[in-house]
Amino acid sequence: MNDPKVIVALDFPAAEAALAFAARVSPQQCRLKVGKELFTAAGPQLVEKLVALGFDVFLDLKFHDIPNTTAQACVSAAKLGVWMVNVHASGGRRMMEASREALDKLAQRPLLIAVTVLTSMGNADLSELGLPAAEIQVERLAMLAQSAGVDGVVCSAQEADMLKRRCGREFKLVTPGIRPASSNADDQTRIMTPPAAIAAGSDYLVIGRPITQSADPMQTLAEINASILTA
Numbered sequence: 001m002n003d004p005k006v007i008v009a010l011d012f013p014a015a016e017a018a019l020a021f022a023a024r025v026s027p028q029q030c031r032l033k034v035g036k037e038l039f040t041a042a043g044p045q046l047v048e049k050l051v052a053l054g055f056d057v058f059l060d061l062k063f064h065d066i067p068n069t070t071a072q073a074c075v076s077a078a079k080l081g082v083w084m085v086n087v088h089a090s091g092g093r094r095m096m097e098a099s100r101e102a103l104d105k106l107a108q109r110p111l112l113i114a115v116t117v118l119t120s121m122g123n124a125d126l127s128e129l130g131l132p133a134a135e136i137q138v139e140r141l142a143m144l145a146q147s148a149g150v151d152g153v154v155c156s157a158q159e160a161d162m163l164k165r166r167c168g169r170e171f172k173l174v175t176p177g178i179r180p181a182s183s184n185a186d187d188q189t190r191i192m193t194p195p196a197a198i199a200a201g202s203d204y205l206v207i208g209r210p211i212t213q214s215a216d217p218m219q220t221l222a223e224i225n226a227s228i229l230t231a
């Protein structure tokens with residue numbers, strides 16, 4: 001598998017568990033995601049180790065701040081050698097443009113992705129914030145993100161078909177909230193199975209607990225990879 005679609009979310013409390021997982025998989029089987037829990041515990045050194053092992057690393061810190069701060073945070077992330085970084089689309093056009101422009105000055109830059117609406121949120125959560133239904137809010141933020149020059153968005157696979165039609169095939173769709181049919185939803189709301197997500201147009205599937213907390217993580221990863229080969 002030369003272009004693995006699965007990004008395993010290494011939501012572990014310490015570097016040792018993340019490195020033990022990485023030792024059991026290859027960069028041909030999956031990409032790896034370092035999020036807030038692991039990064040806060042283990043820091044940039046862990047990210048550099050995963051990159052040195054040959055993995056494409058998605059540094060999922062979802063930057064959301066004023067344009068200068070966010071742009072410089074993206075540059076610091078890029079210097080770790082990561083494959084993908086992200087910011088919140090709700091930080092607005094100027095924030096996304098500043099991040100893109102700062103990354104463009106580097107000799108080699110990671111993909112820049114904007115988070116639309118968290119996959120844990122449903123329409124009732126959005127309504128409490130005075131926001132429209134997920135599909136409408138995701139479309140609005142994705143269009144803004146695309147016009148600000150980012151490479152793609154984090155969204156739910158439930159919005160993938162609509163966004164591929166709206167934003168085109170090249171605009172990357174990174175979709176968490178992926179659940180094999182036999183898995184619990186946990187705290188995720190806008191979910192989809194791996195084959196359905198690929199069929200809907202997801203470019204990358206972010207999957208954490210269904211793999212990392214399964215009785216046999218390697219077997220689960222292999223089954224998911226097999227299920228999307230035929231999707």
Ligand SMILES: O=c1ccn([C@@H]2O[C@H](COP(=O)(O)O)[C@@H](O)[C@H]2O)c(=O)[nH]1
Pocket residue numbers: 009011035115117118119120154155176177178186188206207208209210
């Ligand atoms: O909208 C979003 C954005 C990011 N995430 C992250 O993806 C993983 C999902 O883990 P699971 O265990 O498969 O639920 C996690 O690291 C989140 O921080 C997301 O779920 N939704």
